[in-house]
Amino acid sequence: MPVTDVITDAENLTMTVIADFAAPVERLWAAYSDPRQLERFWGPPGWPATFTAWDHTVGGRAIYTMRGPRGESSTGSWEFLSIDGPSGFEVIDTFADENGEPLKDFPAMRMVFTFSETEGGSRMVNTSYFESAEALEQVVEMGAVEGTRMAMAQIDAVLQDLRDYAEGKGVQVELLDDTHVRITRLVNGPRDLVWRAHHDPELLAKWMLGPDGWEMTECVPGTEVGASHRTSWAPVGDTEGEPFGFEGEVLQFDPPRRAVTTERMQGMPTETLNDLNLYEEDGATLITLLIEYPDKDTRDMILATGMADGMESSYARLEETVLAGTRS
Known part of the structure; x- marks a missing residue:
């Protein structure tokens, strides 16, 4: 710092x-x-x-x-x-x-x-x-x-070239205080397409697939202030587990720079505030997600689920399936 x-x-x-x-x-x-x-x-x-x-x-x-x-x-x-x-x-x-x-x-x-x-x-x-x-x-x-x-x-x-600063480091998790976590990941691709990949149902279904052995069963992204969003997953074949999903509302929507949403697991009252920001430099886009949790215990519980590893798998899939070939 x-x-x-x-x-x-x-x-x-x-x-x-x-x-x-x-x-x-x-x-x-x-x-x-x-x-x-x-x-x-x-x-x-x-x-x-x-x-x-x-x-x-x-x-x-x-x-x-x-x-x-x-x-x-x-x-x-x-x-x-x-x-x-x-x-x-x-x-x-x-x-x-x-x-x-x-x-x-x-x-x-x-x-x-x-x-x-x-x-x-x-x-x-x-x-x-x-x-x-x-x-x-x-x-x-x-x-x-x-x-x-x-x-x-x-x-x-x-102050650093964006690629020197973040390329190859994968998902980075910073605990800013008891309730705020900043997650960053550099992806190779233009910001406009990265933004679309976060808000277009067809593109979302290509990379935000959930854990191995699961499939996305519902995808309703919110694309204006006040709109609701909802995404669900379910196990495939012999994979064990119960279907789950997330839902919430859009608080800010500023394409292709920033989107702020609430998010909660379907059927659960606990809610987070997710602040997504995108910045592009030299054909690469830095994804920054600031998450506000209701308290420290909730923060620690969610991080302990392996969330960062799951996000890394998804972002790698984003590069491989949606952004591949876009770098000039």
Whole structure:
């Protein structure tokens, strides 16, 4: 994880984030000066950012909105005070309405980003200056410290070539906290087709087959907000076991980038929140699935079923049956 320290200083009204990267300063600067790259790590998991305005000049403004899995949103605005690439930049950061206008009763802060070389790559020091102790306390109470740590944990995938970062590693499972798990898998194929493979019944039936000896008996993907989805499997021949399946509702649907759904085993009350995000680079697509469980015990119980191994088999089948031959 890149963040090495987060320091809050009530006396000097500052919060300082220190992070180290195995990448040169120029590469770090590129990530912070390109809104499409910033979008991949500025918001914490489950709250990805979209920059809707970007005037990267002194006096210019940037506007971004982070959208939560249940449709919540938080908009912010930067006013660039200085730009000195690749050494750093300075902005006034404010909470804003949907038009980018500052919100009253929410703190603004001056943020100074400094990038420097280190023996192993580069270091970022981000110091936020607040107008009052109350403003600093308000931001901390809103989860800024933990949110920053979780957001910055996503930047390694941005600074590295995507294939260098993830190819050949299979399904990767990260426990973010007691109730959140992030699962990633790189597949060789374009994002549009990977998206279709997750939402087209005919394509789903080719790769999401369930355990060996089982077949998919029902597939109703949800393809709009408010729609229901339902998928079922049953044993074939002499295979032992009882039919099972999952169902839920679509909360967000943003092709071909993001889909958020609820999911529960048919006939069971326990529900998870599944946040699917797709990112393409050089003909490969990184699948990121953020799962929110109701509690730690449920998380551990489901992971102990061999879920990750089953997902790896399915994603390998996705590459072999749906994506084969698509890489240019």
